[in-house]
Amino acid sequence: MTRLPVCGPEGPLRATPPVHDPVPVRAVLFDFGGTLLQMASYEDRIRAALGRPVAEVDMAELLDGLEAGLAHPAVVEAQRGRDVSSEAHRHAFTTWYASVPALAPYAGALYAQLRSPGHWVPYADTAATLARLTDAGIALGVVSDVGWDLRETFAHHGLDGHFSAWVHSYAYDTEKPDPRLFEQACREVRADPGETLMVGDHPAKDGGAAGAGLRSYVLPAGAAPGGHRGLDAVLRLVGVTEA
Template sequence: MTIQAVMFDFSGTLFRLEQDESWLADLTDHDGDPLDVEAQAELMRRMTAPVTQTVQFDDEHRHAWENRDLDPALHHKIYLEVLRQSGVPRVEQAKALYDRLIDPAEWNPYPDTGPALKALNERGVRVGVLSNIAFDIRPAFGAHGFDAYVDEFVLSFEVGAIKPDPAIFRLLLDRLGAAPEHTLMIGDSEEADGGARELGCAFALVEPLPTTERPDALLAALREHSLL
């Protein structure tokens, strides 16, 4: 099967949010004590978990969690609640950390993101980025010059649908002018990104590891589908 288009997830696939020590250095818990290393690591995991609900919510916050990637206001609301339940009770600290989460400049590309996108562009393969997200990620690509290799961005908060809803995959396929049977979806979530298979797309799973621990998973996925 000839692949003529590739759709990529964003978080944990092309880019990853990775804090530096200064982000969490001044955070304090309910008793005013600094968060220890384990607490800091768990905090970041909860902020970047793509699908899994990591804390317990009442009905109001459950609605916000389920719709967070459709509405920036709900995204803000629920992540402040996640931070509060995760040991960051001071609102000003939680807001400062949340601002890091939604700042595209804070997201790091995987080592092979640029090479993979460039290789596809040079082969004439159409490229789309499809993300469940509540803020504009295009500046992250522009900062590295990767935007030149992406034909279409479909972001959930802009289009009113979230993966694995077939509608959001179909929208990107239409914008790319690609048939599903000639399209590959690459992502880090079997549940969300793997939904592309329902339409007949091929799917490659990558692990959302730290960028220093995953040097070439994207290139490997392209090779497996004869795109390199």
């Protein structure tokens, strides 16, 4: 175990050990939703599920209902352990959708959209970033808290060929930041944790990769579906020059 320097009123009691250059990054692991792809807007999804136009005032009411539903006790309870199995994942989302009475008959259709590749939108800088990393010889993997296999979604958008590891939480009966998920992905990309960077959008879950010995980078919030996600920062962290 590395001993941290103890500081007295005048500074460290022992000499600070020399700082060595970091080990180069050989692999990057990515989260899925909110990191590389994002769902289409709820407005578009609701119209598709209902199969008809929805007036602006009615849409606002439905969206307000979904927002309020997040605080409903049954919805809150359904979110516990949401990503540890396919069944728990479906239950969590359909319970939320059904908390809005007008959407309850369409809860199954709304959930089916989650698993439909066409309802996911890659960010504008996703494809180029993955291509640059691949061209630089960086091994890539996906580590996601999710209830289904993501490979079809990535394939639909022509992105699956970049990845050599697919670690889905539901297949391991656990969720991030469980070290087992990150360790499994490191084995699959054939890189040590200290040579691997985890990129995501959740400070506790994706940032928690540091507990397994990985480096981590948490993207700032706020990117719209199809917009730029700021993935150029990953290229700089890895030391890959932008094209």
